[in-house]
Amino acid sequence: MEFHTSINKRRIVRIEETVSETPTVKTLVFKDGLSYTAKPGQFLMIWIPRIEEIPMSVMINSKEGYAAVTIRKSGIGSTALFERKKGDFIGLRGPYGNEFNLRKNYKKILIIGGGTGLVPLLRLASYASKKKLKITTVLGARTKKEVFFEKIARKLTEPGDSS
Incomplete structure (x- = not known):
């Protein structure tokens, strides 16, 4: 297996x-x-x-x-x-590789990224979401057309916190 x-x-x-x-x-x-x-x-x-x-x-x-x-x-x-x-x-x-370290006492995290650099950060957000942490995301790109994963970020973020 x-x-x-x-x-x-x-x-x-x-x-x-x-x-x-x-x-x-x-x-x-x-x-x-x-x-x-x-x-x-x-x-x-x-x-x-x-x-x-x-x-x-x-x-x-x-x-x-x-x-x-x-x-x-x-x-x-x-x-x-x-x-x-x-x-x-x-x-x-x-x-x-080493995993991101989310300490047990964390209550909220801020995720800032853009492009394919969001890939490991969204995996972190998914993990943090399962631990019931408050997540704020800031997505960046050169142009609006190049923004992707916005729906995924919004789904993982508490309402009103996604930018």
């Missing part, structure tokens, strides 16, 4: 869904138990044949056993990953 697989061993997964966030940003959803259990702040190493591995933060996903990564099309690796479609395969290892 996937949960007992070593994080260092490359796993091949099928892309189950793609979501176009903007013309240059896409989210890929795949089934992988280890990725699903990633803590806020952890990342995966994603591999495509003939492309070096690239680190990607793990996006929140509500389906049990599924995980997602969000890509901005920019360099060779991210463009190759961006061009993957439903049914394509990718390789991955991880999750790696």
Whole structure:
């Protein structure tokens, strides 16, 4: 079963869904138990044949056993990953890295981010929401058209606190 697989061993997964966030940003959803259990702040190493591995933060996903990564099309690796479609395969290892530390005495948190930098922060917000912390989010982007994940941020934030 996937949960007992070593994080260092490359796993091949099928892309189950793609979501176009903007013309240059896409989210890929795949089934992988280890990725699903990633803590806020952890990342995966994603591999495509003939492309070096690239680190990607793990996006929140509500389906049990599924995980997602969000890509901005920019360099060779991210463009190759961006061009993957439903049914394509990718390789991955991880999750790696240290998780964000939410101390037990925290009652509220402020999350500020923009673009694909929101991916680990939304995972943190989801975790904080389950702990009943008050969450305020500030989303940034170059233009209004480039704002994405606004609905997710609003859902995780107490009414009236999302900017």
